[in-house]
Amino acid sequence: MIGNVGAVFEFEWKRALSLTRKIWWLVLAAFPVFIIALVRFTVPQIVVLPQGSQIDRNFEAHAIGGPMDIDTRHEVWRQLCAWLIFALVPLLVSMLGTLLWTTPAISAELERRSWVYLAVRPDGATAVLLGKYLAAMTWVIPPAIVGLTIAVPLAATGDTWRIWWAMVRLVLLACPAYAAIYLALGVFFPRRAMVLAVAYTLLFEMVMSFIPAVINKVTIQYRLRALAAKWCDLQIPGGRESGAQSLIGNESVWLHITILICTILGLLLASIIKLRASEFSTSSESET
């Protein structure tokens, strides 16, 4: 079984070395760097850089309600950049990369009518599912980390190492979690997999996760956001008074990690069970 998963992994990686996919890899790595560079170099007047960099001492920001001293400006910039990097890499890059890779993992085989060749192999269906899952993660995580490695120092937050290390850990949690969700959507709804994956992303991860109520806790982004806040010591503007604290919650780090890991394992198990129970006829390759 492990050998079969390895075979799928190897085969998918070999196919992933096409020019198109290499370009996608570079786009994913360059995207956060490009955005951070834009922010870094187009909004320099509010930036208070550490270690002798140029400082605009006459600037008075009112972003959080009044004039700020230099340490506060440092902190505002650090928090802004950390949240932005969080949104770009553990969220967008992880979501986009895994969505493109794992959502069509099964539906593409059905459309291509290649499923039957794989399904009549010992544990073939499970091997294809897990092999493609692993291939997707190992394909998405490197450009995310490369992007972080360039973007975090570029942001000049003065807290580079902590933010980089926190974001790397978040990527290592986000990619498996989003990949498992998109994989499950592709297995349960192979005919409308991409549409449903995009709808899920927009409705759950982009809208519901920002509703300051208990319902946001069912999203992956809530867990990642809470971990980002804890690992980077970030705050939600407005704090407790505005009710915004519910966007990052008060649970412990280990509870968030445990829930994420259980979600990943649960989704993978459900996908395997569903796939093994599904019937795909070779004449039409449609689910019956």
Add this chain to the structure above:
Amino acid sequence: MIELQNVTKLYGNVIGVNDFTLKLDAGAYGLLGPNGSGKSTLLNLITGQLKPTLGTVHVMGRSPRNNARLFRQLGYCPGGEGMYSDVTGYDWVRYLQRLQGMTAKEADLAAQSSLELVAMKSAMNRPISSYSRGMRQRTKLAQAIAHDPEFLILDEPFNGLDPIGRHDLTTVLLDWIGLGKSLLFASHLLHEVESITQSFLLICSGRLLASGTAEEVHSMMVGLPNEIALRCSSPHLLASRLVQEHAVDSLSIQGDTLTLATQQPGLLYEKLPGWVSDLGVTVLEMKSADESLQALFNSLMKMHRGEL
């Protein structure tokens, strides 16, 4: 080897296979039926791709659904193409052998030898997208036999092959049977099945019409009209005489061909030369298809439709 007990497969309100009961020992069998008769559904049930709505399926004593042990002994060549067009034939066959549980080295050797066996060695490093239909068909066969299965299932394997390719494939399959291995081979063309095996299953509308050797099925046909086709100069004249003599059960004329069915073929063969001579009719061709599988197939189909 294969045991189906009252198997019915429904796709919603459509019946794919209808109350199918069958027991086959190891050997080579042709699965014969027109397009849409349920051949692919039956093969899907046997390979575990589908589960029966009613009844049970056992292959080599085991249920085929998600059965890793069975899949190690099974080779399957599906009817559709469905191979990755952006990889080479070699990579595709090798990948499937890796999925069969082989090590990388074993898969290399198995892929090379099976592609060589189907005369694809020279083209095996080209992308599948550049293959002709016949080359794809041979690559499909290579992936099915590369792991040396005990039981090979082929769905319309001759599709797209040129005469030479057909001959080569026939040779490969006859050699395969000669090794004592089992084969189930679906086709809608009789001569394809006849070239490989004399044991066949005839299905139509999801039902098993007949099974066994051609001789065994012939024995079922005793008392049923034989069909004879006559190409002659005056088919209408000859037809009227045959009706007058009560020598036929039914007849039809199409162009210069008179097709008749009779339950007294011996009497007809005895009297026909005299009638033809009396009428001055020139017989250009006379064909009794009843010794061929085609006649058997036609008669069984008519029985199934209630025409006999």
